[in-house]
Amino acid sequence: MNRRALISRIVFSVCAALLGVAFALPLIWFVFAPFNAHADLDLALPAPPTLANFARVFANGAAVGALLNSLLQAFGTVLLVATTATLAAYALARATLRGKRVIEYVLLLFSSVVSGSAAMVPIFLIVNALGLIDTQLAVILVFAGGLLPTAMFILRDFIASIPRGYEESALVAGASPWRAFVDVVVPVLRPGVTIAAVWAFVQVWGGFLIPFVLLRSEQRMPASVEIYSFYSQAGTPIVPLLAAYSVLYSLPVIALYWYVNRKYGFRFFGGIKS
Amino acid sequence: MASIQLDKIGKSFGAVDTIHAIDLDIGDGEFVCLLGPSGCGKTTTLRMIAGLEQPTRGSIRIGGRDVTRAQPKDRNIGMVFQDYALYPHMTIADNIAYPLKVRGMAEAQRHEKARAIAEVLHIGQLLDRLPAQISGGQQQRTSLARALVHPADAFLFDEPLSNLDARMRVEARAFLCHLQRSRGMTAVYVTHDQAEAMALSTRIAVMCAGDIVQYAPPLEIYRRPATTFVAGFVGDPPMNLVAAQATRCDRGITLRGGGLEMSAFASWPALDRALDRGDRVTLGVRPEHLRIAADGAGGRLHGKLFANEAMGPESLVTLDLDGGVRVTARVFGDAPVLVEGDAAFAFDAARITLFDSAGNRIDDPV
Ligand SMILES: Nc1ncnc2c1ncn2[C@@H]1O[C@H](COP(=O)(O)OP(=O)(O)O)[C@@H](O)[C@H]1O
Numbered sequence: 001m002n003r004r005a006l007i008s009r010i011v012f013s014v015c016a017a018l019l020g021v022a023f024a025l026p027l028i029w030f031v032f033a034p035f036n037a038h039a040d041l042d043l044a045l046p047a048p049p050t051l052a053n054f055a056r057v058f059a060n061g062a063a064v065g066a067l068l069n070s071l072l073q074a075f076g077t078v079l080l081v082a083t084t085a086t087l088a089a090y091a092l093a094r095a096t097l098r099g100k101r102v103i104e105y106v107l108l109l110f111s112s113v114v115s116g117s118a119a120m121v122p123i124f125l126i127v128n129a130l131g132l133i134d135t136q137l138a139v140i141l142v143f144a145g146g147l148l149p150t151a152m153f154i155l156r157d158f159i160a161s162i163p164r165g166y167e168e169s170a171l172v173a174g175a176s177p178w179r180a181f182v183d184v185v186v187p188v189l190r191p192g193v194t195i196a197a198v199w200a201f202v203q204v205w206g207g208f209l210i211p212f213v214l215l216r217s218e219q220r221m222p223a224s225v226e227i228y229s230f231y232s233q234a235g236t237p238i239v240p241l242l243a244a245y246s247v248l249y250s251l252p253v254i255a256l257y258w259y260v261n262r263k264y265g266f267r268f269f270g271g272i273k274s
Numbered sequence: 275m276a277s278i279q280l281d282k283i284g285k286s287f288g289a290v291d292t293i294h295a296i297d298l299d300i301g302d303g304e305f306v307c308l309l310g311p312s313g314c315g316k317t318t319t320l321r322m323i324a325g326l327e328q329p330t331r332g333s334i335r336i337g338g339r340d341v342t343r344a345q346p347k348d349r350n351i352g353m354v355f356q357d358y359a360l361y362p363h364m365t366i367a368d369n370i371a372y373p374l375k376v377r378g379m380a381e382a383q384r385h386e387k388a389r390a391i392a393e394v395l396h397i398g399q400l401l402d403r404l405p406a407q408i409s410g411g412q413q414q415r416t417s418l419a420r421a422l423v424h425p426a427d428a429f430l431f432d433e434p435l436s437n438l439d440a441r442m443r444v445e446a447r448a449f450l451c452h453l454q455r456s457r458g459m460t461a462v463y464v465t466h467d468q469a470e471a472m473a474l475s476t477r478i479a480v481m482c483a484g485d486i487v488q489y490a491p492p493l494e495i496y497r498r499p500a501t502t503f504v505a506g507f508v509g510d511p512p513m514n515l516v517a518a519q520a521t522r523c524d525r526g527i528t529l530r531g532g533g534l535e536m537s538a539f540a541s542w543p544a545l546d547r548a549l550d551r552g553d554r555v556t557l558g559v560r561p562e563h564l565r566i567a568a569d570g571a572g573g574r575l576h577g578k579l580f581a582n583e584a585m586g587p588e589s590l591v592t593l594d595l596d597g598g599v600r601v602t603a604r605v606f607g608d609a610p611v612l613v614e615g616d617a618a619f620a621f622d623a624a625r626i627t628l629f630d631s632a633g634n635r636i637d638d639p640v
């Protein structure tokens with residue numbers, strides 16, 4: 001290797017290392033701060049490491065309840081989105097429907113509007129008119145409405161990659177169309193549904209605006225909103241508690257990714273198709 | 275088992291008329307092949323019988339019952355798909371037993387039946403595997419087992435052997451032939467391989483561009499092809515076809531064409547009528563009826579040697595005729611065939627088939 005190449009290589013490595021450190025610092029903070037009773041925004045080794053922050057979070061009934069609310073909203077939405085999106089995507093992928101394309105584009109357009117903040121006022125008015133303000137159902141329905149079109153598109157592509165022959169051979173074997181769908185399409189589609197479900201879960205889990213606008217009482221708020229209770233009146237964060245709560249808040253998402261990765265190895269798009 | 279009748283069945287995809295008006299009468303226990311080139315509508319016809327495609331016109335009866343609008347599940351059929359369409363998430367046993375499961379048979383009983391048919395097809399040791407874990411030939415037999423496990427009224431096959439290699443294809447063909455002989459099943463079998471159709475069928479329906487051009491037993495199709503299309507499709511190599519000009523003379527009829535010469539022969543009524551409509555005819559003669567000889571009492575084809583292929587039990591010798599047409603002779607035996615440069619084939623007048631100017635067969639003298 002000549003000198004020039006060597007120097008440019010060294011310069012490159014140093015730059016890359018600096019860049020890596022810049023990104024790693026917040027993560028390192030995130031590892032240490034929850035276990036540091038006196039954590040602030042500086043990076044510091046906890047001395048001694050302690051679980052006191054977590055104990056204080058768990059002692060806070062509202063904070064724990066908020067995590068449960070988040071789970072309820074996320075699972076509710078995922079269930080609704082996964083079932084309706086699967087059925088709708090199946091229809092879109094398989095039916096020979098006149099004007100199918102137009103329907104798809106209109107849906108795609110609406111999905112970005114419905115989940116966007118621009119629609120919050122009309123959504124609030126509609127939910128209010130339905131008498132659903134301050135209910136978990138309202139949050140679930142609005143989330144599901146926003147996520148449904150995209151989930152449907154994810155699944156439609158999965159279904160389009162399943163040969164029709166699978167269903168057809170079930171039909172001639174004596175199955176009704178519904179039976180063929182349940183026996184053959186749904187199992188083959190499972191990786192696709194899992195992706196859509198995980199994606200929807202993460203969206204709801206991190207969603208702030210919708211529950212913030214539609215809910216009133218603190219005992220119904222999800223963690224994404226409740227996390228602001230760890231700010232003082234003046235708006236400054238109570239860092240030790242915030243750090244501990246953040247860890248708890250990220251755990252389900254991490255667990256979910258870990259599970260999906262173990263089960264499907266993130267090679268989703270090959271699926272289990274042979 | 276049951277009979278199948280297609281009555282003026284037609285199918286259009288949008289504005290495209292794919293199947294025109296097919297009549298097909300398949301007897302109880304018959305094995306009928308739909309034979310034709312790719313894209314002629316064989317699969318579409320089969321799918322209409324299965325109920326996977328709605329006919330645009332006409333009606334379908336299975337076992338005398340009108341099933342034109344019936345769902346596939348109400349037709350009681352077994353079907354083998356070209357790509358097998360095995361369920362990837364089910365074991366081989368579950369795949370085979372699926373038609374029984376749908377009909378509500380208990381698990382132990384249906385697995386018993388699946389095992390029995392799997393043994394017959396030599397895949398009994400694979401029952402616990404998934405489709406992705408077995409070979410193409412084994413998948414093919416699995417899909418066959420799945421179609422056969424339940425006593426259906428009729429069996430439908432869509433080119434079930436086309437994804438196998440040549441050797442396994444011949445083996446599977448013999449097996450199907452045996453199955454048909456021993457079970458006497460009613461079957462409709464789609465193929466573009468004329469050898470398969472010849473080997474398996476009780477009758478062959480030759481299809482061309484959405485129509486059935488001839489429906490007859492294999493040997494009838496082979497000996498008396500109804501049109502030049504059938505003649506050029508059936509046989510390996512197929513019948514040689516040479517355009518000719520017919521002339522009446524005092525000794526009868528003479529035929530002349532590029533590289534073709536025939537001694538005059540006596541006419542007959544059907545030929546007379548055809549020649550009244552036009553004197554352009556097509557002469558057809560099978561490769562096995564050509565001899566390598568410079569002269570002969572019947573007719574001769576002159577040309578330049580194009581290829582000389584020794585296949586073992588036979589040789590195929592191909593000439594480019596002076597008129598530009600290519601003809602092939604089949605010479606039986608493993609002795610080398612010595613031909614070079616200019617050469618000629620001879621044939622007997624009794625061995626020819628004549629087609630009129632529209633390509634339809636002219637009846638033989640009786
Ligand atoms: N679903 C369909 N939509 C439009 N055209 C079709 C469809 N299915 C088949 N065709 C057309 O019908 C013709 C016959 O097809 P097919 O029955 O598959 O032929 P084969 O099986 O003899 O090869 C083809 O030209 C094909 O393109």
Ligand SMILES: [Mg+2]
Pocket residue numbers: 313316317318
């Ligand atoms: Mg086909």
